[in-house]
Amino acid sequence: MKHYEVVIVGGGVNGCGLLRDLALNGVETLLLDKGDYSAQTSQGSSKMLHGGIRYLENLDFGLVQEALEEKNLWLRLTPHLCFEREFYLPLYTYSKYRPFMLKAGLLLYDFLSHFQNRPHAMLSKAELMAKIPSLDEVNLLGGGKYYDGVVDDAKLSLECLYDGLIEPCASAKSYCEVTRTRKTASGYEVTSRCLRTGQEETVAAKLLVFTTGPFTDLLLSKLGVPWTPQLIPSKGIHLWLKAGAIEAKGSVVLTTKDNRVVFVIPQRNSILVGTTETPVDQEIFDIRATRDEVNYLLGVLREYFPGAPLDERAIISTYAAVRPLVREEGHTEGLGKVSRFHKIYRPDQSSYVLIGGKYTTFRRMVQELAQEIVPRLGHRYRPNLTLNPLRQRSLMPTFGEKPVLTKELVKEIIRTEYVTTFDDLVRRRLSLLEEPGDLQDILGLPVAEIRSLFKTP
Ligand SMILES: Cc1cc2nc3c(=O)[nH]c(=O)nc-3n(C[C@H](O)[C@H](O)[C@H](O)COP(=O)(O)OP(=O)(O)OC[C@H]3O[C@@H](n4cnc5c(N)ncnc54)[C@H](O)[C@@H]3O)c2cc1C
Structure with missing residues (x-):
């Protein structure tokens, strides 16, 4: 059985951001997601990096200020994804x-x-x-x-993942659904099932972290982690x-x-x-x-x-x-008034849950968790590392000048950007807006030709 210091369940922006922060700080980490990375909430946002002008009404000044600082940071760091x-x-x-x-x-x-x-x-x-x-x-x-x-939400999470995976201590698997966990004397055993081959694998983790967003309440009750539902x-x-x-x-x-x-x-x-x-x-x-x-x-x-x-x-x-x-x-008002603050829970000695918040502030949220986890595992936490630019850019940027799409470029994207399915490619790596089923060609290349590049398991 493979052993990791941390296993992260959920590869949305929070999971990808946490993987990056932990990996930059030398923590041996595995990230597992049930589907493609950033394919759920983190590609379904309003695609704004914003302070949230309407939260001024709720007098959430701290949240607005933090979010504006983060927005301005990402505008500087990733001009090909945010503008x-x-x-x-x-x-x-x-x-x-x-x-x-x-x-x-x-x-x-x-x-x-x-x-x-x-x-x-x-x-x-x-x-x-x-x-x-x-x-x-x-x-x-x-x-x-x-x-x-304005941001390409899926791609910013993906580029955080790519940046984290440059570190040899980091690894990630998509289309791996976590189906069982077992508390042990030294942490957790985590079992996942590959949704493409049906194969199961169990790994050991000193710490187990859930960044499963809106899926958290249902998932944790199934996995037997001590948990009281927290989400609306x-x-x-x-x-x-x-x-x-x-x-x-x-x-x-x-x-x-x-x-x-x-x-x-x-x-x-x-x-x-x-x-x-x-x-x-x-x-x-x-x-x-x-x-x-x-x-x-x-x-x-x-x-x-x-x-x-x-x-x-x-x-x-x-x-x-x-x-x-x-x-x-005691909250009684409409959903729009529910605070966008995040929370970090510790269901037991060996597990954490990070939920809530906004896309814009993910770096700060995961940092709060990383600065607790990293010293617990005996490493020194360096908070400034995530202020550095992301090191692996998407081959097809969202904004700005785009390269001509060729079959060779598609192959390169599939090889270097952790693509598993045709949908992963067109929706998140190429950022196309049309339904994949409606596409006849993709930026000039016949769909059939591109589909033929995907192996069925
Ligand atoms: C309509 C809408 C608009 C929004 N607009 C904005 C905005 O403009 N600006 C902003 O800052 N924020 C916005 N947000 C908030 C923002 O999108 C979320 O806060 C953020 O994307 C949450 O990310 P996450 O990583 O926590 O969750 P997710 O992105 O949902 O990631 C959770 C992951 O867990 C995985 N998972 C679930 N079960 C399992 C399992 N059993 N095994 C393995 N993996 C599993 C899922 O596949 C998923 O990838 C918006 C949200 C919504 C819904």
Whole structure:
């Protein structure tokens, strides 16, 4: 049986980020994921690296400040995966906020970024309409402009994984579902089943860490780890729209009738729209958007962009994910008000669970855990190592200049970027927005030719 210092279950952004931090600090670590890395919540976000302007309402200043610091860090470290965009917040005569309130909020947002954000501005109605020509003009007062980051969420997690795996003490396996754990005198035995071959393997770990996001409550009860459910799962869906569907020269922040926020974010030659917020009690692995949820978002868009051609034909694809929101004592308000703070639990001497938080702050969350784990295992923890640039870039960057896709390049991506299936390649390594089944060719290469590169086990 192989022995590791740490086994991490769950290869979303938190698992990949933790693997990197532990590996940089010399900890022998194995990461296991049931599917491809970053294929669940960490590719289903609104793809924003942001302080979360709406959390100012909850007076979560610490969270906003930390997130803004992280956003500005990743903008510097990974310009091929993240970039800054302007966000426009329209104000109508019936809006909840008056212009002076918006101005105060935007000023506070810039202040909490230590003025590292590009500065905000207030806009007249004419100035706003010049930027968002599709916007409804009736009762429009004007608006505000501020800056946040847009990220390829799946790829940033993947590049953290690649960076960690450069260290000889780190290893990872995808399509390996953890099915059993057994507490031993020296830690845990962890059994996983390869979903492609059906083979089982058991390894020993001194410490077992769960970064299983919204899957945590169900999984831990099955595995027999001492655990009381902590999550309020909340589903959110997004639409990728064709570029011409809405005329907007920047992102727009819309407030819905039920007092939620919907973002409209032009990027990758298309427009991302999201999100929704609904409780879930169904199977959440590979969760999909429903027709009602899609119609809800289209309805919000039609209100704000009355002249825009917004029907099913404008949609390129949809996706859904479940927020791992942590339950708070005495919380009675809607899901949108549940705090985005994270929590670290220690079910027993040899296990940890990290849940909640936001994508934007993953580096800080995993650091909090790593600085406890690393000294426990007899290593010295060096907190600054994760401030260094990631060493292995994706061969197909998301933003900026892209190389021509050739069969040789595809083979190289499959070989060096831990690709197992065709979906892994098109969705996460090439970051294509179309449903894989709808693709006839991929950036000029016939799909059949690319599929032939994948071996069936
Ligand atoms: C709709 C929505 C919008 C969001 N928008 C933003 C945003 O714009 N900005 C932001 O900062 N944050 C955002 N978030 C939050 C952010 O996406 C999450 O906080 C983050 O992705 C959680 O990552 P994770 O690694 O904890 O979970 P996940 O990414 O879900 O990773 C958990 C992993 O565990 C694996 N797993 C489960 N069971 C097993 C098992 N038995 N064996 C092995 N592996 C297993 C899964 O396959 C999965 O890969 C959003 C979230 C949602 C849902």
